[in-house]
Amino acid sequence: MGSYFFFFPMILLLAATCYGQRFQYSRATYYSSPEGLGTATGACGFGEFGKTVNNGQVAGVSRLYSGGSGCGACYLVKCKIPTYCSEEGAKVVVTDRGAGGRTDFIMSKRGYEKMARPNMAPQLFAYGVVDIEYRRVPCSYNRNLELRIHENSNYPSYLALAPIYKDGMSDITGIDIGLENSKEWMPMRRAYGTVFDISNPPIGSLRVRIYYAISYEVKSVELTRAIPMDWKAGVAYDTASQLN
Numbered sequence: 044m045g046s047y048f049f050f051f052p053m054i055l056l057l058a059a060t061c062y063g064q065r066f067q068y069s070r071a072t073y074y075s076s077p078e079g080l081g082t083a084t085g086a087c088g089f090g091e092f093g094k095t096v097n098n099g100q101v102a103g104v105s106r107l108y109s110g111g112s113g114c115g116a117c118y119l120v121k122c123k124i125p126t127y128c129s130e131e132g133a134k135v136v137v138t139d140r141g142a143g144g145r146t147d148f149i150m151s152k153r154g155y156e157k158m159a160r161p162n163m164a165p166q167l168f169a170y171g172v173v174d175i176e177y178r179r180v181p182c183s184y185n186r187n188l189e190l191r192i193h194e195n196s197n198y199p200s201y202l203a204l205a206p207i208y209k210d211g212m213s214d215i216t217g218i219d220i221g222l223e224n225s226k227e228w229m230p231m232r233r234a235y236g237t238v239f240d241i242s243n244p245p246i247g248s249l250r251v252r253i254y255y256a257i258s259y260e261v262k263s264v265e266l267t268r269a270i271p272m273d274w275k276a277g278v279a280y281d282t283a284s285q286l287n
Contacts (some may be wrong), residue, residue: 066178070174087175088236180212
């Protein structure tokens, strides 16, 4: 469990900046891939979820990636060209890591065009890179947190998972698992992004404990519903829980 706390000072320092309601200033651009949705898998490990969540209004970030703990965070992003930019801006979900041109956000084309006034998206795209203001905002999915078993998992010898549909403004910092009727916990390793893994996990129904940072606090919660004994790669399991 000590490894979780190695990153806590950095995470809490970032939280002190991002959880406030003040806007920060930076620049944003958009993915140049044909579908405008970023890399094939995304550095957060969300897979297809990382392209479709929030109606495809997603982004890769640079320093806000924060070693993967920034994955799944929601931001309100507004561009700063009054003629072309709306007052409402775009709410995007972090699903990837990316940097370039002194930008903090590389947005999907759906997210980037959402910043524009009606019928002004072509002019905004023509800029390529725009000045922005942004701030952290709560995610809200109106559903339970789910644990998505990564496709590279291999029952029963290797388990990798990623939490998805995370409400609120928390950052996941660690995950433990244990057999449903046992008092012992085994820490999972952050493999990359928001993917946590473990070799030779216990065989049986698995309870899950998540560590998360919110504002100036670090908390933990045992999820209500366990991962079933016969878990399968590529399946997302409803936890009957949320973190906020």
